[in-house]
Amino acid sequence: MTSTSPAPTLERLGEGATVELRGVVKSYAGSRALDRLSLTLAPGEFVALLGPSGCGKTTALRSLAGLESIDAGSILIDGEDVVATPVNKRDIGMVFQQYSLFPHLTVLQNVEFGLQMRRVDSASRRRRAVEALEMVGLDHLAGRFAHQLSGGQQQRVALARALVTRPRVLLLDEPLSALDAKVRVSLREEIRRIQTELGITTLFVTHDQEEALAVADRVAVMRAGEIEQIGSPEELYLTPASAFVADFVGVSNRMRGELQAGTITVRGARLASIDPTLPDGPVLAYVRPEDIAFVPPPTPRRRTSTGRSRRPASSARSGGPRSGSTTTPSCRCSTASSSSSCSATPSRCD
Amino acid sequence: MSAVPLTGVAVEPTGEPANPAPRNRRAPRVGAEPSRITRLVILIVVGLVFVVPLAAMFEFTLRSAGTTALGFGHYASIFHPDAAAGVDYSPLFQGLRNSLVICLITVALMLLILLPTMLFVELRYPRFRRVLEFVCILPITIPSIVLVVGFVPVYQRVAAIFGSQPWTLAFAVGIIVLPYAYRPIATNISAFDLVTLSEAARSLGGSWPVVVWRVILPNMRRGVVSAVFLTVAVVLGEYTIASFLSQNTFQTALLLISQTDSYVATIFALAALVFAGILLVIIGRFGAIRPGGRERRVRRARPARPTRPVRSRSAS
Numbered sequence: 003m004t005s006t007s008p009a010p011t012l013e014r015l016g017e018g019a020t021v022e023l024r025g026v027v028k029s030y031a032g033s034r035a036l037d038r039l040s041l042t043l044a045p046g047e048f049v050a051l052l053g054p055s056g057c058g059k060t061t062a063l064r065s066l067a068g069l070e071s072i073d074a075g076s077i078l079i080d081g082e083d084v085v086a087t088p089v090n091k092r093d094i095g096m097v098f099q100q101y102s103l104f105p106h107l108t109v110l111q112n113v114e115f116g117l118q119m120r121r122v123d124s125a126s127r128r129r130r131a132v133e134a135l136e137m138v139g140l141d142h143l144a145g146r147f148a149h150q151l152s153g154g155q156q157q158r159v160a161l162a163r164a165l166v167t168r169p170r171v172l173l174l175d176e177p178l179s180a181l182d183a184k185v186r187v188s189l190r191e192e193i194r195r196i197q198t199e200l201g202i203t204t205l206f207v208t209h210d211q212e213e214a215l216a217v218a219d220r221v222a223v224m225r226a227g228e229i230e231q232i233g234s235p236e237e238l239y240l241t242p243a244s245a246f247v248a249d250f251v252g253v254s255n256r257m258r259g260e261l262q263a264g265t266i267t268v269r270g271a272r273l274a275s276i277d278p279t280l281p282d283g284p285v286l287a288y289v290r291p292e293d294i295a296f297v298p299p300p301t302p303r304r305r306t307s308t309g310r311s312r313r314p315a316s317s318a319r320s321g322g323p324r325s326g327s328t329t330t331p332s333c334r335c336s337t338a339s340s341s342s343s344c345s346a347t348p349s350r351c352d
Numbered sequence: 353m354s355a356v357p358l359t360g361v362a363v364e365p366t367g368e369p370a371n372p373a374p375r376n377r378r379a380p381r382v383g384a385e386p387s388r389i390t391r392l393v394i395l396i397v398v399g400l401v402f403v404v405p406l407a408a409m410f411e412f413t414l415r416s417a418g419t420t421a422l423g424f425g426h427y428a429s430i431f432h433p434d435a436a437a438g439v440d441y442s443p444l445f446q447g448l449r450n451s452l453v454i455c456l457i458t459v460a461l462m463l464l465i466l467l468p469t470m471l472f473v474e475l476r477y478p479r480f481r482r483v484l485e486f487v488c489i490l491p492i493t494i495p496s497i498v499l500v501v502g503f504v505p506v507y508q509r510v511a512a513i514f515g516s517q518p519w520t521l522a523f524a525v526g527i528i529v530l531p532y533a534y535r536p537i538a539t540n541i542s543a544f545d546l547v548t549l550s551e552a553a554r555s556l557g558g559s560w561p562v563v564v565w566r567v568i569l570p571n572m573r574r575g576v577v578s579a580v581f582l583t584v585a586v587v588l589g590e591y592t593i594a595s596f597l598s599q600n601t602f603q604t605a606l607l608l609i610s611q612t613d614s615y616v617a618t619i620f621a622l623a624a625l626v627f628a629g630i631l632l633v634i635i636g637r638f639g640a641i642r643p644g645g646r647e648r649r650v651r652r653a654r655p656a657r658p659t660r661p662v663r664s665r666s667a668s
Contacts, residue, residue: 069551089554100545102552106570115566119557160552167557 018046018203019080019170026075035061037227046201050214053224063207095164099176101156103148110144116167134166154185174206254288261285409622426615447605450518455587457522462533488534496592518599533579540575581631
C-alpha cells in the first residue's frame, strides 16, 4: 500500500480484498462466454481484463458483480464465496460503460445514494459524499444534474458514487470508452491515482490495449472465455505466451522464418526465439518494430535509421547484417514468439 | 357529439413522452424549425379547429326552445330539475359516478398489472418485449363492437361471481385501455437506460423494491402520468361496452338524456371535452418538467449559488 499523500479524500480502505474466480463457467444458449475462467486479484491490485469484443471479459466482470449468474465455479471475495449473494449485498462499486447517473437526482444525491442504502445518517452521508466529490475534483458541481455535465464529468461522478461506500472491490466496465481520446487519457490517470490512494482491489475491463497497459498492475488477455495470458504489461509485451497475445498487445511484424536450435532465421537475419520448447521447422516470427535496426549497407549508399526504442537498451541489437541492404532488417528479435509457442495454435508456415 | 374520438385519438401523440432530440438542439437547422410567423399561423388554424366547435356547443347550451334570448337556464336546471315536468337527471349523475369508479379501478389495474409487467419484461425477459407489445396494441385493432360480442358470455360469468355491478366494466375497459396505457409507458422506458440505471442502483446496495421506487419510477413519471390520464379519458369516453353490457355509465346516460334534453346533454359533453382538454394540458406540463425543471426550483430556493446557463432549455 503506497499512499503518496495523506489525502484529504476518502478514508483508506485498509488492505483491500482478495478476489478469486475459480473455474467460472457461463454459457449463453450453447456457446460458452466463460470457459473455466480462473483469476486471482491480490489485495489492492489493479488488474485489467483485455480482449477483443465477445471474448467474455465483460461477462467475467458482471459475474463478479453478481449481475450475471454463473453456471459453475466459485467466486470468492476475501475467501467468502459470493456466488449466492445478490448484487446489492456483494459490497462492490461499479462504474459502467454507459452513463449511469440517476437523471432525477443531483450529483450530490447520486453520490449519497449508496450511503442511503447503507442507512448512513444524513450528516455523515453528506460529508462523505462531498469528500468523494472532492476526490474526483467535482465538489463544485454538487448541485448539478447529470444532463448538465460532460461525459467525463459524469463518469467521474460515477466513480465517486462507486467509491463513496468504500466497497471491497471496484469494478470498471469500459468506463472510458464513451469519452473522447483526451479525456480518456486524463481520466484513466485519475482512476489509477485514486485507486492507488485508496488501495482498493480493482478489476478493469477494456478492449483498448494501450489503456490496459498504461494503468494496470497486471493485465489478463482474454480470448474465447479463457485467459490466454496474465502478467505485468512488460511481461505481456516482451514475452507473449501465444501468437494471439503477441498480436493483440502491441504491434508486430509477422515474418516467415526457419527455426533451428533456438534461432530463427528470417530473411537471412538470425533471431533468438523466446520459446525454447518449439520443435525445429518453419515458423512465423513476431518481431517488435523497435527491435528492428537499419544499418548501413555494405554498398556506398548510406541511409540509416533506427527504430523507435521504447525499451531499455538491454535488448541489445546484435548480429551483424548478413545480407545488408537497407530494406532487409537486420535484427535480433527478443520477442520472436513463433506462433506455435503455446501448446495451442501452431501457425507453422506451410 | 361524443367526447370519445377527440380524447382517444387526438391525445396520443401528445402523450408520447420522450422526444429529446429536438430539445437538445439549439443550433438552427435548415428546415428543422418553422419560423415564428409560421408557428403562429399553425397555432391559430389548429386552435380554431378546436375552439369553434366548442364555442358552438357552448352557444347551443345557452339557447332555449322558442326564444332567441341566450341564458344559463339549462345549467341551472341541471341542479334544480323541474320535477313537475318529469325531468330527472339522476341517471346522469349516477352514470358519472359509475364512470369515475370504473376509472379508478382501471387505473389501479393498469398501475398494478401493466406497469410492473412491462418493467419485469424489460429487466428480465427483454425477448418477450415484442410479444407484450403485440398483446397490448392488439385491442386497438379490434372494433369495440366485436370485443363486446366476445365479452357478453364472459360477463355472464363475471356477473355470476361479482354480481352485475357497474364497476365490473373496469375489466373490459382495462383491455380497451391497454394500447393507450402501453404506448406512453413503453416510450418512457426506451427514453432512458432502464437496465443500466437499475444495475447501478443494485450495485450501490439497493434492493429491488428500493430500485423500483427510488430510481425507476421517478424516471417514469411522465409516461405513467400520461398513461393514467389517457386511461381516464378513454374510460370517460367509453360507450359501446357499457351500452351492450347494459350498464349505466356517463356516456350511456348522456345518450339517454340527449334524446329528451339535447341542451343538457350538450352541457355534459362540453364538460367532458373541457375536462379532457385540461388533462392534456396537465400531461404537457408533466412532459415539460425535466430534471432541469426541478433544478429551477432548487435555484430559486438558493439564489446565491452561481449559475451557468443550462444546456437545454428550449423545452420551456
